[in-house]
Amino acid sequence: MPELPEVETIRRGITPWVLEHPVAKVVVRQPQLRWMVSTDLAEHLVGRRFIAVHRRAKYLLLQNEAGWLLIHLGMSGSLRIVPSDLQPDRHDHVDIVFENGRCLRLNDPRRFGAVLWIGERPAEHVLLAHLGPEPLSAEFTGAMLYAGSRGRKLAVKNFIMDQRIVVGIGNIYASEALYRAGIHPALAAGRISRRRYDLLAEAVRQVLTEAIAAGGTTLRDFTNEQGRPGYFAQQLLVYGREGHPCVHCGRPITCETIGQRSSYFCGRCQR
DNA sequence: CTTTACGCCTGACGGC
DNA sequence: TGCCGTCAGGCGTAAA
The missing domain is CATH 3.20.190.10 (MutM-like, N-terminal)
Structure with missing residues (x-):
């Protein structure tokens, strides 16, 4: 969750x-x-x-x-x-x-x-020793994503969900960040330009920062320490919105399985 | 080395 | 009403 x-x-x-x-x-x-x-x-x-x-x-x-x-x-x-x-x-x-x-x-x-x-x-500790940088730290940059992705063929969505590359991004925020950056989630990580990784790093920072400010995303059962929900679900632009119009171009949002996980995107705005 | 598929668990939901 | 299949925000492991 x-x-x-x-x-x-x-x-x-x-x-x-x-x-x-x-x-x-x-x-x-x-x-x-x-x-x-x-x-x-x-x-x-x-x-x-x-x-x-x-x-x-x-x-x-x-x-x-x-x-x-x-x-x-x-x-x-x-x-x-x-x-x-x-x-x-x-x-x-x-x-x-x-x-x-x-x-x-x-x-x-x-x-x-x-x-x-x-x-x-x-x-x-073995669980912590091989983790990538925190996405809200200065260590996390487009340059770092670009360098780390050269020669890699997996989908960029799976690449940014790999906790050895950058930590903290799961299935919701991967879709959201890629939408904001205008990058198709199934693109091979190794074929994305330095410039686009700069945009992606910035999108990741923004979406995570905004989600923290909203107290997180409650889709079904996330609650805080007082049992209260977070409100970022209202600001999700693609996740869980299959068939709803893209807020940018109006085309229906697509849901496709990429790397065994549901992935939401706009086929027109994300290339 | 990289990449993919699977399994761990319970619960909710949709179709029949 | 019940049963069955599918899916769910993660991640370690095995296998190719």
Whole structure:
């Protein structure tokens, strides 16, 4: 489910709630997520306070004096701040309970998410070591996309969804950014010009920034830490709009499967 | 090395 | 009403 704007929305939302108060206990109701939830969570968390909540790619990283806790939301994960005595729902798999009676609760119906204690050197962890640059950092440029794509034949949409190239872009924002840049999603990545990659990098930055400002995209079930939706769905120009007129030229938006994922685009405005 | 297909899971929805 | 197929915002792995 969540891409960078949704994870960033959750990061900002939970930060004031999870700092300051020590962890009282950890409750794991369902340890079998993407990987088994670390069995030593309580040992590292209980009695300690988190000192920062970071985001790297689509991972949340909660830091305390002992090290780092990694949380990934997969396709269907969400985090809520709830009173610790609130009856858990189906799929409420992990609680981190604070001494003030608040609780960070992970719900994840499909269980593609992860909760892992990764110790003291997060950058060296296998899940984080090979990630590309953050799209909202100065490192992310059209020049970098251009250089990294030479000789590559995969579709540009799949190229920008590869987290080793640039992080945080999933199926929604890939379609949206390519539309804004006027680039057909199925074009071979290696055949796109430097100039067009400059446009694409700028489009990625813009769409992600606007989506964060709107609190993310809620299509079916994304909610923030208070259980509230994000409003960027109203600003999506192509994703989920098959058959609706392109806002630029009026031609119906096309949906085609590219790399096993639904891809939305305007066949006239994107070449 | 690159690229593609698949599987992990549950739930919602449409067609019959 | 129920059953079945398809699809869903991610991503690691196997195979070609």
